Amino acid sequence: MKKQLWLFGVLILILSSCSSDEKSSSEEMDSTLPKTISYIYPSPELGTNTKTTASYNGNKIVSLLREDSKTVFTYDGNVIVKQEIFDIDVVGKEVKNEEVTYIYESGKLKTRVIKEDFSAEYPDGYYIVKAVFTHTSNEAISYINYSVDKDTKEETKSSEGRLTYKEGNLIKEEQKVNSVIVTRVYEYDAKNNPLKNILGFNLLLNEIDGFGKNNILKTTRTSSEFDNTSVYLTKYIYNDNNYPTRHISFDGGGKDIEYEIEYTY
Secondary structure, three states: OOHHHHOOOOOOOOOOOOOOOOOOHHHHHOOOOOOEEEEEOOOOOOOOOEEEEEEEEOOEEEEEEOOOEEEEEEEEOOEEEEEEEEEEOOOOOEEEEEEEEEEEEOOEEEEEEEEEOOOOOOOOOOEEEEEEEEEOOOOEEEEEEEEEOOOOOOEEEEEEEEEEEEOOEEEEEEEEEOOEEEEEEEEEOOOOOOOOOOOOHHHOHHHOOOOOOOOEEEEEEEEOOOOOOEEEEEEEEEOOOOOEEEEEEEOOOOOOEEEEEEEEO
16 A cells, blocks of 8 residues: 555644653543645656545544545554555446455454455455564564465565654654665654544554654664665644644755645644
8 A cells, every 4th residue: 555545635644752652631631633735846857745634433443535545443441453445436436446444452453454456356355465463562563564365375475674753753764675775764853743633544564754852853764775865844834733734845955845734634
């Protein structure tokens, strides 16, 4: 599944902290939630402008609606156990295209299964991928990704990685595909992430791109395959409550805007 698909158009899956199951009293009182998120691209070659509207039941997210797609969330208590993504055609007909299911162990994400392209021939999905997570500690999590054969359901390892968290933010991700290791290191501001109060998002780990307690200012990417290092910068405009109203992402050169995100609350 594309990380950007369901999460407001391009975000391909943290409420307070992946290193803690408790929230401070100030976080309990904060019910700020994004109503809309709009992606704005400087040119059609870089992407299509989109606007997504979110609906909630308290701090539980119910659905995300775009002009051409809809995502519905299912909870079991306070944890998200399923997402269903529907394509919407020009006459408003909804067709299920993707499903994500989650299994938890001791309150932490254990497995995530993503299924895409449902049909009469493949009612369980044509493309199936599975991720299995091992929580070494509250701040160190390893994972293995598998591709699942659509006919035999045989699982084949496709990649593996390790996530490192600090104070509610993913600060480092290492992923190994075959012999190539790609490392991303993230630096954050001290302001509020727009999605931090959505119940259950803290458990979805690296599924939600750019999500944490705070907002990513700098991403440094290195690869064992190449010598060069790529650095991506992000700037924000904040409201009086220290939530971003605008997110501006720059390319690896740091001069050209790749896209902007506009939030309303």
